[in-house]
Structure formats: C-alpha cells, structure tokens
Amino acid sequence: MNDTPGWASPGSAPSDGPQPGGHPPADETQPADQQHQNPHGPAAKWSPVQPPPGQWSAPTGAGQPGPTPPPPGGPGWGAPPPPPAGPGGPAGYRGWGSGWGGPPPAAKPGVIPLRPLGMGEILDGAVSTMRAHWRTVLGISLAVAVVIEVVTVLLRGFVLDDRAGTDALDDPSATLSEVTRAMGDVLLSSAVVSLVQMIGMVIATALLTTVTSRAVLGRSVTTREAWQDARPQVPRLFGLIFLLLLIGVGIGxxxxxxxxxxxxxxxxxAGAGLIVIGALLxxxxxxxxxxxxSLASPALMLEKQTIGKSLRRSTKLVRGSWWRVFGIQLLATIIANIVAAIVVVPFTLIGAATSDDSFSGFVEGDGGLSWAFLIISGIGAVIGSTITFPISAGVTVLLYIDQRIRREALDLELGRAAGLPGYAPTDPAPGS
Incomplete structure (x- = not known):
C-alpha cells in the first residue's frame, strides 16, 4: 500500500511487502547514518519519490510551488478551500462550491430539455416550436384557418343569416312557437359553425402534433411529411373528438x-332551480x-393507439396530476384567448363600422350581418387562429411528453431517438 499524500501514483515504491528473510533491505542509496536517523524506519514504506516540501497538489509546471495546505483540523481540512476574493474567482473555480458533484444539465436536442418540465418550460416549448419551425407551423395553421373561415363566412352569408334572426327573442308579444323557432335557428347556426371549426381544429391538431414531436428531437418536418405521418390516424381522431362531445352532451x-x-x-x-343546480354539477x-x-389526442397520434386505448392512456397519465394538468391547460387557454381577442376584436369593430348598418346597428343588434362585416371579421379570425392553433396544440403535446417523462422515463427513449451520446442502449455502463 502506498501512503504517500499528494500526487504520487500508487505502486511507485520499490516494494510494498516484506522481503523473504524477515526485514526488508535498507535503501542502499542513502548513507547508513541517515538510515538510522529515520524515525519511521523502513516499515513506514514511504515512496522514495516525494513531492517538494509544502506542495500537496499536482504541480502545474516545473518549478512552480503549489498552494500551502491548511493546518490539520482547521477550516477547510479535507474540504474545498473557501472562494477567493474578487468576482468569480480564478478561471476554473466553478467546479468548487455548491455545484461540486451536482447533476449535469439535461440534454436539450430540441425545444425542451429531456427532463420533467415546469409550466413555464411547457409554454416556452410551444412558442419555441412555432418560432423555430415557423414555415411549417404557420403554414399549417394559416391554411386550416383560411379554409375554416371561408366555409364559415359562406354559410353565415348565404344560409344561416336568414335563419338566425332574433327578432322574436326581443319581441315581448312573440308567441311560444315563434320564440322556440328563433332559439332553434340560433342553436342550429351555432352548431354548424362550431362543427366546421371543430373539423378544422382536429386537422390542425393532428398535423401540429407531428411537428411538435419532431421539434422535441431537434428535427424539422415539412407539411407533406406531417400529413403523411398523421393521415392514418385522422379518422380515429375525428371519432375521439365525436365521442368526447357525446360524453359531454350526455353528462349535461x-x-x-x-x-x-x-x-x-x-x-x-322548483324545476328551474333544479335545472340550474343540475347544469352546474x-x-x-x-x-x-x-x-x-385531455391527453388522449397526442396518445392516439404519437402512439398510433385506438380510441379506447388512447382514452385509457390519458387516464393513466393524468391520474394523480389532475390539478397540474388542469392548471397548465387553463393557463394556455387563457393566453390563447387573450391573444385571439387582441387580434380579432379590432377587426370586428372595423367590420361593424364599415358595414351597411353602421356601428350603432351592430351594437344594438337590430341589423343583419353584412358581407363587409363577415369578410373583415373573418380576416381577423384567420390571423388569430393562425397564432393560437400552435400554442394550444403545442402545450397539449408537450404536457403529454412531460407526463410520460415523469412516469415512464420517456427522456431516455427521446435521447436515443435524437442520437445523443450516452443514451444508446449499447453504451457501456460507467466503470465497466
């Protein structure tokens, strides 16, 4: 065994054990009087190659003395020295202190680090996806938003505007049949518009899910590639959305x-009171x-699951984290609605001011929907949807990935898929 402190490598002593015959031979390179003056004797087994006096760390250069060690038992003995005076200390000092031995930063091949995410990181990842792959993301969102608004404007201008009159609802002398028919027309108009918008949102979500999942790996994807990857699952995604709507209507x-x-x-x-209480519950x-x-959609798209299995996967991932998922989804929805309102409201006011019935008629609700109003407000809706679609879809996908990282160590699979060093299953373990 080598007891030499400092930088001397083990095994540098001529012998680490007693020689045959009892006592080890004395060092023939030293005079006899110096051999007898050694208080430790030959049994101490110190290496004949010793560092210069006072030098306890590996020398950085020839003839350069090292720092003087603290006295035994004093402050800093066996621990890193205190930080020197001056901002930041010398170069390379960052390895000491609170960061010594801490975990290395998580790998980040794409828009998020491969570790459990915070709320801000999920929102930032959705925005970073839109910023890093803006051609594909905004192209998909813009195309879907334009189709949605064109169909909506045509339906409201040619079909729904005549049926959605609300004069009977404002007339106190209207009969019950007139009020019922007016309410039915309004509900039909809203249902048709909502159905068109839902179809567009389903297609946008399917395509943007693929884009976001590739962005996590640091890879880009074209609109054509995203569609080819998402197309087999789009019918199931429609079925999933329709099933969720049926569940909501059934509960109501x-x-x-x-x-x-x-x-x-x-x-x-009493019946009215029960209706209000029942509606709230x-x-x-x-x-x-x-x-x-809420995580069934990305589970269906990314795992290629069926509708039933995607619902079970979402239930498993959300279990125990309902409030966290709710808070992140609520915040994302609020942000998306605020952004949409900032864009849509000015266009709506401009459209109302330039319509045939003037702004006062639009505010009082006694005028119809002119083509000028429909077109101008539709332009605002297109811009708002182009911005908000990527945020909503990105947050849902990243929340799904975050829950899988927390529960299933998905970060290891993502690291291997991204080709990061140290994540390959064939890499030898440290020290092997």
Whole structure:
C-alpha cells in the first residue's frame, strides 16, 4: 500500500511487502547514518519519490510551488478551500462550491430539455416550436384557418343569416312557437359553425402534433411529411373528438333531466332551480372528464393507439396530476384567448363600422350581418387562429411528453431517438 499524500501514483515504491528473510533491505542509496536517523524506519514504506516540501497538489509546471495546505483540523481540512476574493474567482473555480458533484444539465436536442418540465418550460416549448419551425407551423395553421373561415363566412352569408334572426327573442308579444323557432335557428347556426371549426381544429391538431414531436428531437418536418405521418390516424381522431362531445352532451342531459321533469310536472320554480343546480354539477363533472381525457389526442397520434386505448392512456397519465394538468391547460387557454381577442376584436369593430348598418346597428343588434362585416371579421379570425392553433396544440403535446417523462422515463427513449451520446442502449455502463 502506498501512503504517500499528494500526487504520487500508487505502486511507485520499490516494494510494498516484506522481503523473504524477515526485514526488508535498507535503501542502499542513502548513507547508513541517515538510515538510522529515520524515525519511521523502513516499515513506514514511504515512496522514495516525494513531492517538494509544502506542495500537496499536482504541480502545474516545473518549478512552480503549489498552494500551502491548511493546518490539520482547521477550516477547510479535507474540504474545498473557501472562494477567493474578487468576482468569480480564478478561471476554473466553478467546479468548487455548491455545484461540486451536482447533476449535469439535461440534454436539450430540441425545444425542451429531456427532463420533467415546469409550466413555464411547457409554454416556452410551444412558442419555441412555432418560432423555430415557423414555415411549417404557420403554414399549417394559416391554411386550416383560411379554409375554416371561408366555409364559415359562406354559410353565415348565404344560409344561416336568414335563419338566425332574433327578432322574436326581443319581441315581448312573440308567441311560444315563434320564440322556440328563433332559439332553434340560433342553436342550429351555432352548431354548424362550431362543427366546421371543430373539423378544422382536429386537422390542425393532428398535423401540429407531428411537428411538435419532431421539434422535441431537434428535427424539422415539412407539411407533406406531417400529413403523411398523421393521415392514418385522422379518422380515429375525428371519432375521439365525436365521442368526447357525446360524453359531454350526455353528462349535461343527465344533469338537467330532473329539473325538466319537475317543470313538466307543473312545478316551474322548483324545476328551474333544479335545472340550474343540475347544469352546474354537470359542468363540474364534464370538466373533470375533459381534463382526464385531455391527453388522449397526442396518445392516439404519437402512439398510433385506438380510441379506447388512447382514452385509457390519458387516464393513466393524468391520474394523480389532475390539478397540474388542469392548471397548465387553463393557463394556455387563457393566453390563447387573450391573444385571439387582441387580434380579432379590432377587426370586428372595423367590420361593424364599415358595414351597411353602421356601428350603432351592430351594437344594438337590430341589423343583419353584412358581407363587409363577415369578410373583415373573418380576416381577423384567420390571423388569430393562425397564432393560437400552435400554442394550444403545442402545450397539449408537450404536457403529454412531460407526463410520460415523469412516469415512464420517456427522456431516455427521446435521447436515443435524437442520437445523443450516452443514451444508446449499447453504451457501456460507467466503470465497466
């Protein structure tokens, strides 16, 4: 064994064990009187090659003395020295202190680091995807938004505007049949517009899911490649959205049904109260279900799952993290709506001011929807949707990836897929 402190390498002593015959031979290179003056004797087994006096660390150059060590038992003995005076200390001093032995920073091949993410990192990743791959992302969003608004404007201008009159709703002398028909027309108009917008959002979400997943690996993808990858799952994605809508409508119907039955029985006030309470409870349950299944869409697209398996995957990933998922989705929705309002509201006001019925008619609600208003407000809606589609889809995909990193160590698979060193399954373990 070598007991030499400092930089002397083990094994440099001539012998580490007793020689045959009892005592080890004395060093023949030293005089005999110096051999007897050694207080430790030959049994100490010190290396004959010793560092210069006072030099306890590896020398940095010939003839350059090292720092003087602190006395035994004093401050800093066996620990890193205190930081020297001056901002930052000398070069290379960052390895000491609180960062000594800390975990290395996570690899970041793309828009997010490969580790569990915070809320700000998820939002930043969605924006970074749009900024880094703006041609593909904005191209997809713009194309889908234009198609949606063209169809919406044509439907509202030629078909729905005549049916969606609300004069009967504002007329106190209107009969029950007139009010019922007016409400039906309004609901039909809203349902048709919502259906068109939902179809466009499904297609945009499918394409942007592929783009975001590639952006996590630091890879770009064209619109054609994104469509080829997403096309086999688009019908299932439509089925998933339709199933979620049916679940929401079913929960709402169950909630208000008792109140409706009480109203039919003649207890109008009690029935109205039950309808309000039932609607509130149904809304809470529907929100809980919506967040519980909010990660089903990326699970279906990225894992190529069926509708049922994607719902189960979302339930598994959200379990125990419902409030966190709800908070991030709520914040993303608020941000997207604020951005959309900043863009859409000015165009809506301009369209109302330049329409045939003037701004006062639009505010009072006694005028129809002119073509000028529909076109100008549609331009604002296109711009708003182009910006908000990537944010909403990106947050959902990154939240799905974050939950899988936390529960299933997906970061290892992402590192291998990105080709990062140290993530390949064939890499030898350290020290092997």
């Amino acid at each position: 119907a169950v909630g208000v049904l008792p109140g409706i039955l009480v109203v039919v029985a003649g207890q109008t006030e 149904a809304g809470v349950v529907a929100l809980w279900m919506l967040i519980r299944f």
